[in-house]
Amino acid sequence: MLYYYLPPLQASPAVSLASLGCVAAGLFLVFRSMKADRFVVSAFGFVAGAWIGFQLSRLVGTPGPISAAVAAVLLTALAYRTHRWWLAAGSVIVLFLFATGFQLGRGDLRRYLPTPDQVNPPIKGDIIDGLVSPERQLNNLHPQWREQVLKVQEKVGAELKNLGPLGWLLPAAAAIIGVLLAVWALRVFSVIWLSFLGASLATTGGAAFICAHWPNLRASLFGHPQTFAGVTIGLWLLGLILQAKEARLPKKKPGPPAKDSPKS
DSSP: OHHHOOOOOOHHHHHHHHHHHHEEEEEEHHTTTTTTHHHHHHHHHHHHHHHHHHHHHHHHHOOOHHHHHHHHHHHHHHHHHHHHHHHHHHHHHHHHHHHHHHHHTSSOOOGOOOOOTSSOOSSSSOOOOOOHHHHHHHHHHOOOOHHHHHHHHHHHHHHHHHHHHTTHHHHHHHHEEEEEHHHHHHHHHHHHHHHHHHHHHHHHHHHEEEEEHHHHHHHHHHHHHHHHHHHHHHHHHHHHHHHHHHHHHHOOOOOOOOOOOOOO
């Protein structure tokens, strides 16, 4: 699945900065999500508001940058004031998506692979000037990323329709559990899933940076996904342990200065 749906990455400045930015943001979530949950929610609100404002500008005909800036400021202020509600909604959504992904991942995953008529031929064109390099063949094998996203959406959409009523019982139960956790243990559970999200983001950014700058390691990374999963889980557990230790053993604040003893 990774081989067919993830196109090769070019070692461009944009890819390098984006991948390193994912690593930095992921590590921040892993080790500081307990202390910076309001900041994380506000940052998400800023990005979501900018995207919503830009999309609305296309409908109403207003300037895109101005609409994006206004919507970003408004949604950031709202997220800052109501960050606990955002964390509660995130807890429900995360558990629902996790259960849905579990249902979609059951059985033979080869059903998600593209059919032979969907795979482009390795060599395009009627005239071949010479031998085509393996890198060129790999690039020809993968179409544009927008086409890849549409293919994945088509496959996943078909699987979601085939789940049936019984298949949706587990996601529905997970959503209910998410509501209960949001009511009874919001702070603890939000730290757990924010840290896991950060660990996944950091390892994905690191893998993208490696694949872009050392393409020969791409096949090795794709061939051993258990290594990626192990690094993600290890980083996640390390972040939880350190944050729990920091919460139990806060730094001692300096006490008030001792008063001078009265002179005899």
